[in-house]
Amino acid sequence: MNLCKRKNTLRLSLFAAFSILTLSLLGCSLVSIVSAENKPQKILDTSTPKPKPVAIYFVPHADDELLSMGADIVNHQRMGYDIQMVLASPGEHSGARFVVNGFREMWEGKKKVKHPVFCHWHNTYHSADELRDPDHYLDTKEFGDARIREFYEVARRLGIPKENTHTYELVNGKFTEEGLRAIYDEFIARYPHAIFRTMSPYDHHPDHAMMGKVLMKYEKEGKIDPTDTAYFLSIYKTRFTKFGKLPVELLKVGPMGKEETKRLQHAAEVYSLWEPLKGWLALGYHSVPQQFDSYFRDKSMIMHY
Numbered sequence: 001m002n003l004c005k006r007k008n009t010l011r012l013s014l015f016a017a018f019s020i021l022t023l024s025l026l027g028c029s030l031v032s033i034v035s036a037e038n039k040p041q042k043i044l045d046t047s048t049p050k051p052k053p054v055a056i057y058f059v060p061h062a063d064d065e066l067l068s069m070g071a072d073i074v075n076h077q078r079m080g081y082d083i084q085m086v087l088a089s090p091g092e093h094s095g096a097r098f099v100v101n102g103f104r105e106m107w108e109g110k111k112k113v114k115h116p117v118f119c120h121w122h123n124t125y126h127s128a129d130e131l132r133d134p135d136h137y138l139d140t141k142e143f144g145d146a147r148i149r150e151f152y153e154v155a156r157r158l159g160i161p162k163e164n165t166h167t168y169e170l171v172n173g174k175f176t177e178e179g180l181r182a183i184y185d186e187f188i189a190r191y192p193h194a195i196f197r198t199m200s201p202y203d204h205h206p207d208h209a210m211m212g213k214v215l216m217k218y219e220k221e222g223k224i225d226p227t228d229t230a231y232f233l234s235i236y237k238t239r240f241t242k243f244g245k246l247p248v249e250l251l252k253v254g255p256m257g258k259e260e261t262k263r264l265q266h267a268a269e270v271y272s273l274w275e276p277l278k279g280w281l282a283l284g285y286h287s288v289p290q291q292f293d294s295y296f297r298d299k300s301m302i303m304h305y
Contacts, residue, residue: 054194055098056187056217058180061091061172062151062209063284067291068208068232068269069197069303071253074260084164084191086149088183088211089172090144096287097163100276101125106254121273130276138281147283150270157267175210177217183216188223196224200231200304203244208234225250226305233302235291246304254300266298268292277292 049184055076059065065073065085077083098104098117102125105112116125129136138146148167155165170179187194201212212231219226233250239245255261271284272292285292 018074029251034052052080054084054191055081056084056086056191056194056196057152058083058183058187058196058198058211059085059087060175060199060205060211061089062087062154063287064199064234065151066154066264066271067235067288067295068301070264070267071255071260071299072197072230072232072303074263075256077159078256078260079291081195082164083158083160084194085151085155085160085166086183086187087165087167088146088175088180089168089170089207091147091172092140092144093172094143094147094283094287095101095161096283097138097140099286100126100131100281100283101138102130119286121285132282143283146156146279146281149279150273150283153270154267157270158263172207175207177210177214180211180214184218194244195228195230197230197232200233200237202237202248203234204237204241205234230303230305233304235294235301236288236304239294240290248304250302250304252302261299265296268295 055073057065057073059067059069061286065087073083073085099119102117102119103114104117105114107113119126131138131299151167152162152165156163168183170176170183188196196215198215199208199209201209201216202210203212215224215229218224218258219229231248255264270280272282273280274282
């Protein structure tokens with residue numbers, strides 16, 4: 001009898017030990033599960049947007065970005081590109097300065113003589129008193145600044161941030177390869193994976209042609225990929241001159257949709273805004289009125305690769 005009691009006691013002791021061990025193991029498992037659940041998990045952050053592709057437009061003078069490149073700019077905006085507009089020159093040497101001043105100063109012997117300059121658009125001789133300038137006269141620096149102001153306003157109307165609009169001070173009519181390389185090098189270094197646009201080396205204007213020739217040299221030097229470049233012919237070249245066959249295939253490109261056409265129209269109106277007391281002198285239109293008239297009717301452009 002005593003032997004049976006001892007066996008039963010031993011069985012109960014073993015059962016109790018086994019139960020405690022089982023509960024201990026189960027507790028450790030639960031702790032592990034809870035710890036795993038509470039451990040921070042690595043989650044892929046999809047809230048940060050991918051960087052936009054970049055399109056850089058090297059513009060010789062204010063108004064070329066619209067008359068020659070406008071459709072391509074708004075089309076690339078529609079495709080999601082980050083647009084950078086780079087103006088090479090203030091364009092301070094232009095006949096439009098004489099038109100808005102109302103006269104041109106010329107040396108006759110040792111004497112400087114004022115010759116009246118007629119504005120065919122307004123059918124008048126503009127008076128110097130119309131200008132907001134303190135001395136009622138725009139010198140080349142003031143004229144260049146006024147053109148740059150129009151350029152910035154065009155960019156704003158196109159939806160291009162001011163920080164994406166850059167201006168340089170090459171002398172118009174006297175562009176050099178060295179000056180252009182300094183500009184190109186800066187932006188190619190800053191945006192090595194961008195696409196690059198400028199005027200055609202086959203354009204009539206020497207500054208336009210120089211910009212295209214230098215950029216093409218970058219292709220041959222292996223600094224940029226030829227598939228990342230495009231070149232534009234001016235409206236003057238394609239609509240107002242007769243030119244022979246060029247050694248490239250020409251493409252006609254227009255704005256993709258009504259919204260793009262509307263935005264181009266709104267931007268182009270800056271260059272025909274004549275409010276002299278507010279500093280708006282319609283310098284683009286005073287410079288090339290026939291080209292703007294043509295552009296208002298047809299906002300397509302001619303380009304090649």
